[in-house]
Amino acid sequence: MQKIISAIVTDIGKVLLGKEHQVKLALACLLSRGHLLIEDLPGMGKTTLAHALARVLGLSYNRVQFTSDMLPADILGVSIFERDSGSFRFHEGPVFSQLLLADEINRSSPKTQSALLEAMEERQVSVDGETRALPEPFFVIATQNPLHQSGTFALPESQLDRFLMRVSLGYPTREAERALFQGVDPRAELRRLKPRIDASALNRLQALVGQVKASESVLDYLERLVSFTRQSPDCAVGLSPRGALALLHAARAWALIDGRGHLLPEDIQAVLPSVAGHRLHSESGDGTQLVERLMHQVDVIAA
Amino acid sequence: MTRPDSLLPRESLLWIFAAQFTVLLPHFTRLPLWIIFGWALAVLWRVEVYRGRREFPGRLVKLLAVSVALLGLVLSYRRWFALEPMVALLAVSFALKNLELLSRRDAFLSLLLAYFVAATLFVFEQTIPYALYGVLAAVVVTAALSAQLGGFSARPRRALGLSLRLLAQSAPLMLLLFMVIPRLGPLWAVPQNSGGASTGISDSMTPGDFTRLSKSDQPALRIAFDGPVPAPEQRYWRGLVYSHFDGRRWSQGFGVDPREGAPVSWRKTENPLPEVGPRYRYRVIQEPTRNQWLFAMARPHSETRGVGETRDDRLVRSVPVYSRFAYDVRSWPRSSLVQRPELGDFERRRNLQLPAEGNPRARAWAQNLAQEHQDGAAISAAVLEFFHRRFTYTLKPPALGQDSVDEFLFGSQQGFCEHFAGSYVFMMRAAGVPARVVAGYQGGEWVDQEEYLLVRQYDAHAWAEIWTPSRGWQRVDPTAAVSPERIRDGLQSAAAEEFMEDSLLPLHRFSLLNRLRLQWDMINYRWYQTVVSFDSDSQQNLLKRLLGEVSPLRLAAFLLIPAAIGLCLLLLWLWWGGRGQQLPRAQRLYLKFCRRMAGVGVPRRSGEAPRDYARRIATEAPRLAAMASAVTAAYERxxxxxxxxxxRQLGRLLRQWRLGAMLANVAPRRHQAQA
Structure with missing residues (x-):
């Protein structure tokens, strides 16, 4: 099992050069059945990551480019009257896929955003009074442009909370960039990728995440982290129980990817910026520095 | 405006009012009524402010309130430098503080003042109920203080719980301080109001005085003997000597009353007494009388500070007895004195004084007796014989007119001790025998296996003393001639029908209740003995008993050693409590590892996970890298x-490392030494 996971990571690494950490985060997010929000500038490889993940994991893949004039039906699907049969037939929207890449989600209106986010939470879609289940597994990778860019609608906190993780890819490393210059073609690599596992194997992997053992000591650390966010005057809001659980799940998935059967504080620290960064915010704004401080001020070992 | 978080929330406000009420309650009977109304008004105003119906009073209103209060104090007391006006002033300022009870600081001020007001209670009363009430007041005030902490601290259970815990913790300290804080005499004495009614023997005797006393069962004296105890018929507690008679009223008279020039010897050298011979040693605890005179048997001597002896064999105190007062007395029975009695001219005149006229029949009869009999003793025997044959002892004597002695002797022939004593002395003086009336208490009731004698107000008694050249002054009790059982068994059996007849409930008829009352009195007595009368002498005694010798060094040791022991115990307890949530062993070992690494110069940063740390150690102290990674791996597992x-492996690794470190430490040194 460990072999498969490392193969997956290596495969994606061929496409997305020098971004092993982010790849592992994305995989951890998927393994703990969460949705991923990638926040970065255009052209950093957000789409490539999503596409590569879909291919390697053997998932059906759809991509939706969000625009400001988009309507919920454009995502969910629509019932159309067919003259031949004389009845309405539901045309599934792009949401009916195992891996949905929602590109630039903050470009669309809140109405459309919330339609997608509802589907993410419920894993089902209600159209024309009929509830349709989404395929299993269902995994959304949304990308968003940094908020200061024009024509964006910020996702409200309650909807940010639906995303297990928020990662940003960042500029490639010097080596990776040099490799790109030297003619490595990620597109071609992407096409060459073969699925490593199928849906049932993915399901088994996801089940394994729950079996990663969390000792008292590490749970204690988690608890101290969470209570620090709730008590520190810097944090406007603390981590919700959902946020705390998300942290635990993601850390477990990270441990599994690392090939361990037990949780280490490092696992929590590894996923903490991604899991807590978009859930916390201070008076002055973003939670990134807060997470930084959180990691430094809460000791790993209770003294 | 003050910041909103320093404003007082509702619960803490209620607590403050509760504390104020608690400490003011016992003063309600003493303070003028308007102060209580003023307090209630101030509280009401503050509540209205809280409800937002009214503003805090402006400067003008406050000024007005203060002036009205001062005026009220002046009108109520008309004098300043006395205790009660001062307490009233304190109460008034305490009450008015409510008008500016704005911030937490004001609340603290008011509550600290409340402690002080609570303490003033003990100026007036030091009995057990008041002491218990004082504790209650301290609990409530402390609870009110802890209610100001914010959060949910104002909840009744929490505030009271904290208060009780705090007070319980301070109890040992209180006991220690009670024992060792120096007892200073008062630096100045604030005169207490002496105008209040008091029961007890007064400085003059008119018919009816003792009847009034016989209706009161208040305790007057408690007497504990050390050694032999006098027989019941010898228990005469002399308090006053009346030498002057104006036809109706007996009083001490000029030259007998220490306030009117009678000499008092305050030092023991002035009035030497034999060190040999039988004597009684006893300690008298006297209830407050607001008078100077004390009570003791004949020929008393006291070494208690501030107690002096008068020429007529009495004890007086330098200041009036405003609160319970204890004094040690030694008394020599008169018969044991070998000194030849003498009666000076002044004293002879003094004790033969009679008004110029009145009571002619008694005078005539006395002169007859004087001619018939040779000496004073015989005359006295004749008068007593006359009493014995004709007279009855009653608590309800008929009223007497102008010539009270004549009317009593030849008319009503019913009376109480004061009638017998007064008319007896009148007759003796008329017959030319120096005589005087003595007032005090007679008898007493044993409490708790004869631990002490309880003398109540109804034991008040008047008797006589006559002077004979051969034996000097000697006691004659005319009442004994009429009603011997009064002397032997006390008033209750002598006048069983009439005794305490007017009381609302004849409680004295139930023996169980009587026993309970005696028990209660005994508890009070012990309380007074151990707590209230703990003065500098008893303190010295106690410290001597504990320390052997009172030196500053020993005293410091006595203070500091328990304090040190207490602190050590506290530390131990804290350490032990900390052990309760002790870290797992692996964690402790790892922290030990971190400490050692910090000693080497690579401390673990806060928030640094073990692996990151190991990695950093590998770069910063490469020679420890293998060790660190082994420890980290073991710790992680x-x-x-x-x-x-x-x-176990972790423990082993750390032990090995220590050994290795020691060797490594030794090796370079040797290296250096060789170099």
């Missing part, structure tokens, strides 16, 4: 994978 063998 022990702490996070719950592997018990890893825990």
């Amino acid at each position: 022990a702490a996070y994978a719950d592997d018990p063998s890893a825990e």
Whole structure:
């Protein structure tokens, strides 16, 4: 099992050069059945990551480019009257896929955003009074442009909370960039990728995440982290129980990817910026520095 | 405006009012009524402010309130430098503080003042109920203080709980301080109001005085003997000597009353007494009388500070007895004195004084007796014989007119001790025998296996003393001639029908209740003996008993050693309590490792996970890298994978490392030495 996971990571690494950490985060997010929000500038490889993940994991893949004039039906699907049969037939929207890449989600209106986010939470879609289940597994990778860019609608906190993780890819490393210059073609690599596992194997992997053992000591650390966010005057809001659980799940998935059967504080620290960064915010704004401080001020070992 | 978080929330406000009420309640009977109304008004105003119906009073209103209060104090007391006006002033300022009870600081001020007001209670009363009430007041005030902490601290259970815990913790300290704080005499004495009614023997005797006393069962004296105890018929507690008679009223008279020039010897050298011979040693605890005179048997001598002896064999105190007062007395029975009695001219005149006219029949009869009999003793015997044959002892004597002695002797022939004593002395003086009336108490009731004698107000008694050249002054009790059982068994059996007839409930008829009352009195007595009368002498005695010798060094040791022991115990307790949530062993070992690494110069940063740390150690102190990674791996398995063998391995690794470190430490030194 460990072999498969490392193969997956290596495969994606061929496409997305020098971004092993982010790849592992994305995989951890998927393994703990969460949705991923990638926040970065255009052209950093957000789409490539999503596409590569879909291919390697053997998932059906759809991509939706969000625009400001988009309507919920454009995502969910629509019932159309067919003259031949004389009845309405539901045309599934792009949401009916195992891996949905929602590109630039903050470009669309809140109405459309919330339609997608509802589907993410419920894993089902209600159209024309009929509830349709989404395929299993269902995994959304949304990308968003940094908020200061024009024509964006910020996702409200309650909807940010639906995303297990928020990662940003960042500029490639010097080596990776040099490799790109030297003619490595990620597109071609992407096409060459073969699925490593199928849906049932993915399901088994996801089940394994729950079996990663969390000792008292590490749970204690988690608890101290969470209570620090709730008590520190810097944090406007603390981590919700959902946020705390998300942290635990993601850390477990990270441990599994690392090939361990037990949780280490490092696992929590590894996923903490991604899991807590978009859930916390201070008076002055973003939670990134807060997470930084959180990691430094809460000791790993209770003294 | 003050910041909103320093404003007082509702519960803490209620607590403050509760504390104020608690400490003011016992003063309600003493303070003028308007102060209580003023307090209630101030509280009401503050509540209205809280409800937002009214503003805090402006400067003008406050000024007005203060002036009205001062005026009220002046009108109520008309004098300043006395205790009660001062307490009233304190109460008034305490009450008015409510008008500016704005911030937490004001609340603290008011509550600290409340402690002080609570303490003033003990100026007036030091009995057990008041002491208990004082504790209650301290509990409430402390609870009110802890209610100001914010959060949910104002909840009744929490505030009271904290208060009780705090007070319980301070109890040992209180006991220690009670024992060792120096007892200073008062630096100045604030005169207490002496105008209040008091029961007890007064400085003059008119018919009816003792009847009034006989209706009161208040305790007057408590007497504990050390050694022999006098027989019941010898228990005469002399308090006053009346030498002057104006036809109706007996009083001490000029030259007998210490306030009117009678000499008092305050030092023991002035009035030497034999060190040999039988004597009684006893300690008298006297209830407040607001008078100077004390009570003792004949020929008393006291070494208690501030107690002096008068020429007529009495004890007086330098200041009036405003609160319970204890004094030690030694008394020599008169018969044991070998000194030849003498009666000076002044004293002879003094004790033969009679008004110029009145009571002619008694005078005539006395002169007859004087001619018939040779000496004073015979005359006295004749008068007593006359009493014995004709007279009856009653608590309800008929009223007497102008010539009270004549009317009593030849008319009503019913009376109480004061009638017998007064008319007896009148007759003796008329017959030319120096005589005087003595007032005090007679008898007493044993409490708790004869631990002490309880003398109540109804034991008040008047008797006589006559002077004979051969034996000097000697006691004659005319009442004994009429009603011997009064002397032997006390008033209750002598006048069983009439005794305490007017009381609302004849409680004295129930023996169980009587026993309970005596028990209660005994508890009070012990309380007074151990707590209230703990003065500098008893303190010295106690410290001597504890320390052997009172030196500053020993005293410091006595204070500091318990304090040190207490602190050590506290530390131990804290350490032990900390052990309760002790860290798992692996964690402790790892922290030990971190400390050692910090000693080497690579401290673990806060928030640094073990692996990151190991990696950093590898770069910063490469020679420890292998060690660190082994320890980290073992720790990870022990702490996070719950592997018990890893825990042992971790311990082993650390032990080995210490050994290695020691060797490594030794090696370079040797190296240096060789170099």
